[in-house]
Amino acid sequence: MFELRGCTVEDAISIATRLRKEDLEELQACGYEDAETALLASIALPGLALVDCKDGLPEMIGGITEDGVIWCMTTKDYITNHRKRFHKVTTGIMKEHQGVLWNYVYSKNEVHVEWLKRVGFTIKEPAVSIGPNDELFYYFIRSA
Numbered sequence: 484m485f486e487l488r489g490c491t492v493e494d495a496i497s498i499a500t501r502l503r504k505e506d507l508e509e510l511q512a513c514g515y516e517d518a519e520t521a522l523l524a525s526i527a528l529p530g531l532a533l534v535d536c537k538d539g540l541p542e543m544i545g546g547i548t549e550d551g552v553i554w555c556m557t558t559k560d561y562i563t564n565h566r567k568r569f570h571k572v573t574t575g576i577m578k579e580h581q582g583v584l585w586n587y588v589y590s591k592n593e594v595h596v597e598w599l600k601r602v603g604f605t606i607k608e609p610a611v612s613i614g615p616n617d618e619l620f621y622y623f624i625r626s627a
Contacts, residue, residue: 485565487572490532490544495522498534498541498558506556509589512618518556525554535572537561543569547576553584574602581627587613587620599623 499519502510507518515521522544526532530548534541542565545555555573562569577584588595590610600606603625610619 484538485568486536486539487533488536490526490534490541490546492523492526494534494536494541495519495526495544498522498544498556501558501560502556503559503562505592505594509592509595510556512589512591512614512616512620514614514616522556528552531576533576535561535568537565543572545573545576547580547584551580551583552586553577553580554586577602577625583624583626585622585624587611587622590619590621596621 496519499517499522502518510518510521513521525546526544528546528548530546530550530552532546533544535543542561543555543557545553547553557569584604588599588606590596596606604623605625607622607624610621612618613620
C-alpha cells in the first residue's frame with residue numbers, strides 16, 4: 484500500500500542508499516559526494532518536501548521550493564514497477580503548484596529530459612556547465 488506524506492530526515496537517509504543509478508549520477512554531476520548529503524540539503528530548503536512510501540518504505544522523494552525549484556529522485560523499483568503511480572503523484576503535485584516550476588537536468592540523463600518534455604516543461608538550450616567537473620545541464624521551466 485502506498486502513502487504520500489511529508490518527508491522526514493529518516494526518509495531521506497533511507498532512500499539515499501537505494502536511488503536509481505541515473506539519479507545518483509545526476510547528484511554526483513552536481514558535485515555532491517553522496518546522495519544522503521544532497522537529499523538532506525534538499526528537504527531542508529523552504530517549501531514542500533514529500534515522500535511516497537510503499538508498505539512504509541520510501542520509494543520516491545521530491546518537492547518544490549518556495550522559489551519554484553522542482554526536484555525528484557526515485558528507487559529503481561519504484562520507477563520500473565510503479566510508473567503509473569509515479570506519474571499520478573508527480574503530476575498531481577505539479578497541478579497544485581500555482582507558479583512557475585524550474586530547475587536543471589543533467590544532459591546525459593536522456594530519460595529525465597524526455598519525461599520533462601512529456602509533462603509540459605520547456606528544455607532550454609544550450610546546456611550550461613555546472614558542478615566541479617563542468618558537467619552539462621539543461622535549464623527547464625514550466626508555467627502554471
